[in-house]
Amino acid sequence: MDNFLKIDMDTYKPLREIVFTTMREAIINGDFKPGQRLMEVQLADQMGVSRTPVREAIRKLELEGLVVMVPRKGAYVAGLSSEDVKEVLEIRAVLEGLAASLAARNATEKDVEELKDIVEKFKSAANEQDVVKLINFDSDFHDVMYRTSKNKKLIQLISSLREQVQRFRVAYFTKIKSTQQLIEEHNQLVDAIAGKDSERARAVAETHIATTEKLITSIEEKK
Amino acid sequence: MDNFLKIDMDTYKPLREIVFTTMREAIINGDFKPGQRLMEVQLADQMGVSRTPVREAIRKLELEGLVVMVPRKGAYVAGLSSEDVKEVLEIRAVLEGLAASLAARNATEKDVEELKDIVEKFKSAANEQDVVKLINFDSDFHDVMYRTSKNKKLIQLISSLREQVQRFRVAYFTKIKSTQQLIEEHNQLVDAIAGKDSERARAVAETHIATTEKLITSIEEKK
DNA sequence: TTTTGTAATATTGTATACTTAATCCACATA
DNA sequence: TATGTGGATTAAGTATACAATATTACAAAA
Structure with missing residues (x-):
């Protein structure tokens, strides 16, 4: 135990992380159906945050393969054949x-x-x-x-x-x-x-x- | 060849994608050294864009493991032991x-x-x-x-x-x-x-x- | 000289504003 | 009825503004 004084600032989570996990859960649980369109303002409103954290969360979900982006059109829940x-x-x-x-x-x-x-x-x-x-x-x-x-x-x-x-x-x-x-x-x-x-x-x-x-x-x- | 009339609107790349690949290259080539701090304004200035695309690019790099985030402090090029x-x-x-x-x-x-x-x-x-x-x-x-x-x-x-x-x-x-x-x-x-x-x-x-x-x-x- | 307190400065986190492309719909025309 | 056309509307892309926190610099005290 060489770090008994290290306090856990790790408790702090940026909003984008919360949004990210929330959305991921929703997709995995099927609350967001495959193919469903994900609109930023709507999501932001629902979660009571601004578009910025939502966008950043979507970027991560995109790389994780749970959403697909169509440029200039938006994000969709990835379908799964x-x-x-x-x-x-x-x-x-x-x-x-x-x-x-x-x-x-x-x-x-x-x-x-x-x-x-x-x-x-x-x-x-x-x-x-x-x-x-x-x-x-x-x-x-x-x-x-x-x-x-x-x-x-x-x-x-x-x-x-x-x-x-x-x-x-x-x-x-x-x-x-x-x-x-x-x-x-x-x-x-x-x-x-x-x-x-x-x-x-x-x-x-x-x-x-x-x-x-x-x-x-x-x-x-x-x- | 069932799609000979499909035009390539796919040529369009959002800035964030360009920033993403640019930064990824830089990290892989070693232009950005492991442990190096990545500051948003500085990067944005260098590439002549605003912070938004830079931040979104960083999110992706983070998930890819090339960048590690410390909340409220910033992004660092991931070290590689x-x-x-x-x-x-x-x-x-x-x-x-x-x-x-x-x-x-x-x-x-x-x-x-x-x-x-x-x-x-x-x-x-x-x-x-x-x-x-x-x-x-x-x-x-x-x-x-x-x-x-x-x-x-x-x-x-x-x-x-x-x-x-x-x-x-x-x-x-x-x-x-x-x-x-x-x-x-x-x-x-x-x-x-x-x-x-x-x-x-x-x-x-x-x-x-x-x-x-x-x-x-x-x-x-x-x- | 070192340490501690405080102001300033810089940087991230978040929200908002602006710009432009895509979509929709009413209406006109064939 | 079917097909364009133009404007209104919506949403994404990008930039900027503001707030909160962290870092730095520097002065004052030990």
Whole structure:
């Protein structure tokens, strides 16, 4: 603890940050629909700020791929074709694989315990058929794994990718028949990490995402 | 050619885009040094625009990781520790691997020809000891490979990651003793892609980046 | 000489004002 | 009815103005 006197001026957030996260939430939650036009004055009024922070927030959302800009016309919530989702998941698969293999290399016993704990919670949520809990524990599991990987850039990147497809999550989690398979995969992952078997961890993690991808693809095809 | 009448209104670029790319170039080329403070009025004056486009450009650079913001103090060019570079390269390795395996799956004969062509050019640049050409042809090679992967998000992502470590490139390309190894790896990559061997392509590509990573690590250690 | 307090100065954060392009709609014309 | 045309309206792009905070300079006191 070499910084016990460092006060947290970090509590201060510029308006643009608040606007940014607010808008991002809205897009991810689907409050702003894909294709919807985002008008600056309107948004500014709604949030009670001026156009400036709104514009700056939009710039960031643009780079994050959640909105698309048409010059001289404005900003629109990015549409998400199933093609896009597939692209993102293809990427996530290898990044999750990397995260898992790094986690296997770096995990402490405490990390492993934490992972096991979450898997248990996930199981009971599955028994209760509680979809919201299911989503949250799944998130938690992956969060811990990312953290354990110790690669900060990787963590950032994956969370950005997760956001991009989050809009689909509820859809496919409710559709899923066998959460059983997810449990099984989580178990294998923990095993591999606990056993410091980075190659196996990687393989399992990649399959894990691929499972999701197949799921989405099959849902899409039914449409 | 289903769009032969589509005119290119796309030529128009808002100032913020110009400012954004200009500043990004400056950072990547090292004209703006890591840690350097970026002051809005000064930048705006230099480029002959107002603060607004500059601020918006900075927001994007921030999300791209080239700039870090300290609230109420300003923007600074992001420093890049060798730790950071390692993190990025770790990620790039698997993404290049993915790109290579997708390329192997999707490559047409034309793509393969193009790749072979670039490898030849790279070889002659190596003979001439022309570092700049070497860098450019290496870039070209990878660009074609990415394009061939057909995954647009992946292309975006990799190019963003490349930018982040570009500031080190000249350094390690001049240091490199055996461009021979790079040539060899490029050859193997083309072979694998031509032979539609996605697993081998992936393995070679990952090693390829790992080579770079080791190189950087060794340079760093000498300091 | 060093430290502390205070004024001034500079810079970011936010809001507003201005400019110009795009869109809409009424109306005219074929 | 269909198709232009011109002006009004709207919104984005850009610049500027104002407010809040941080930095600096410098003087006064220890």
